[in-house]
Amino acid sequence: MDTIFFQTEAEFREWLEQQHAQMQELWVGFYKKSTAKPGISYGQAVDQALCFGWIDGIRKTIDVESYMIRFTPRKPRSIWSAVNLKRAGELVELGLMHASGLKTYQERDPDKAQLYSYENDKRALVDSYEAQFRENPAAWDFFQAQPPYYKKVASFWVMSAKKEETRLKRLATLIEDSAQGRRLAQVTYQAAKNATSENGEDSR
Template sequence: MATEPSDPLLLPDAAAWRAWLDAHEDDTPEGVWVVLARKARPAPTSLTRDEALEEALCSGWIDAQARSRDTDTSLQRYCPRRRRSSWSARNREIVDRLVAEGRMRARGQAEVDRAREDGRWEAAYGGAATLEVPPVWSRALAASPRATAAWELLTAQNRSAILHRLATVVRDETRERHAARFVAMLERGETPHPQRRGTLPAE
């Protein structure tokens, strides 16, 4: 089982997460692990996955790895959006709503403007059904029964995130490295996006 990251950020609610991002959006380049509430449980935090993602997008951040924690909470890493990183159709739809609601911060709006200018906004990728499984990923899974078992249980959102990352890499060597990294992630029980506790194979 994956060990819990040291010193994850535990905040009381979405307002506190927004305030933290306002204070640290430019001085935490590697991102931060955040404790999230499962469903609508008020303790030790009421911050939900949807709320955390919305505030992250407002500040030009995105969600990264997810981990289980306990019956009441989960862990999610958030980090500043990297230059030229792709947009998902889902996040684009969320941002359209956030813009309409007047919630975007300057940094978040700047990321949207750059994506519109360079074509990434229009090229936002859809679900896993629109992406092919590359041979390198098939080979990587075949070498790891544990990762294969986890892959078969992934949500469409998590499959899409992995397949899109592999599909957009230019160099074969880089694609091989990404495939190995994703296999290791699945073997540890981690996922790109949060997934209900207990749905991945246990050690």
């Protein structure tokens, strides 16, 4: 697959202006901060993608210095994360949204926006849970290679349980499934919605 390392936001924006309506995907390359190599940041790339109705997805390692993320056009009526929804609104106010991005933003389903309310609370594993996760390198590497939305929903699924016993069981399930190279069966959009309710602990 071809990967492009953009040096600036302007370069990525120019590519999107020319290709956003024709292309179905783009792998954008990023250098890790520790390399000190120049290039567009992840946040800058997401901003420009939002401006044209695109969204980030799968992340893959290239080498010890870099990684790549797949960007694609957002599907109609897809679910917006709370973070992207807020940022898109800011980009609209700044006058940076392209017509295609504005159309995608305006056609979003407001009811589905609440589905990602987990981003406002309990969105990350506590340090002790993350440390336990890292003890299984295969599981941790698989988890880190997943799209941002999956990692957030999976983390919320673990942390949203009321009882410590349930949280630990869910963490064990997440680690086990990740070690086997598979995503949690429980983490579906419906499961995420159920996890935000006050009742219904998972027995696993």
